[in-house]
Amino acid sequence: MSLRVLALWVHVVGAVVWIGGLAYQTHVLLPAARRGDARPFADAARRARPATWTAVALVVLSGFYNVTQLGSLERVMQSGAGLLLAAKLGLVIIAVALAAQRDFAQVPILDASLRAGGDPAGTLGAVAKLDRVVLVLALVIIYLGLAVSRA
Numbered sequence: 724m725s726l727r728v729l730a731l732w733v734h735v736v737g738a739v740v741w742i743g744g745l746a747y748q749t750h751v752l753l754p755a756a757r758r759g760d761a762r763p764f765a766d767a768a769r770r771a772r773p774a775t776w777t778a779v780a781l782v783v784l785s786g787f788y789n790v791t792q793l794g795s796l797e798r799v800m801q802s803g804a805g806l807l808l809a810a811k812l813g814l815v816i817i818a819v820a821l822a823a824q825r826d827f828a829q830v831p832i833l834d835a836s837l838r839a840g841g842d843p844a845g846t847l848g849a850v851a852k853l854d855r856v857v858l859v860l861a862l863v864i865i866y867l868g869l870a871v872s873r874a
Contacts, residue, residue, distance in 0.1 A: 730788045737781035742861045744771055744778075745822070749854040753847065761833065761843040768830045768850075775826065779819060786815070793871075804874035811867040818860040825853040 748768060756764035790808060799805050833846040 727792055730785045730792075733781050734785035734789060737778040737785065738861075738865070740778035741775055741782060741822075742858065744775055745854060745861075746858060749851065749858065753851055753854070757844070757847055757851075761847060762837055764847075765830060765833045765837055765843075768826070769834065772826055772830075775822070779822065783815070783819070802874045804871045807867050807871045807874060811864055811871065814860050814864050814867070818857050818864065821853050821857050821860075825850055825857070829853065 748764070748771065752764045752767055793799050793804060793808075796805075799808070829846055829850050833843055833850065836843050836846055
């Protein structure tokens with residue numbers, strides 16, 4: 724297996740772990756938390772953090788490597804892939820920032836609210852909004868990645 728194929732495999736698997744885990748939490752665990760006890764959701768979100776951020780790091784690092792395999796800068800710009808890559812990178816930065824807000828700000832707020840016996844509805848709503856935006860961004864990022872690979 725070549726390094727190029729390995730990097731592509733790591734990129735795809737990392738994206739599947741990150742976005743797949745987020746989709747599961749958003750569409751399975753979060754609705755259950757909104758209907759009843761939010762503690763299992765908060766525990767799952769906290770436990771998933773190491774796998775999530777390892778996957779994010781692998782996606783970013785393998786993505787940088789994959790960009791170096793596209794050829795010369797002149798060729799990339801002439802093919803139109805340069806603009807697509809710039810858009811993709813910008814959206815990845817936004818998605819990572821929103822995911823960080825969710826994992827490192829909202830989930831700890833949810834934990835504190837649950838420990839204090841408060842109402843977690845507001846925080847669950849904020850997490851749900853962040854998750855939906857990241858999932859939509861992920862769809863656009865995947866499309867841009869496919870467009871770059873075809874340019």
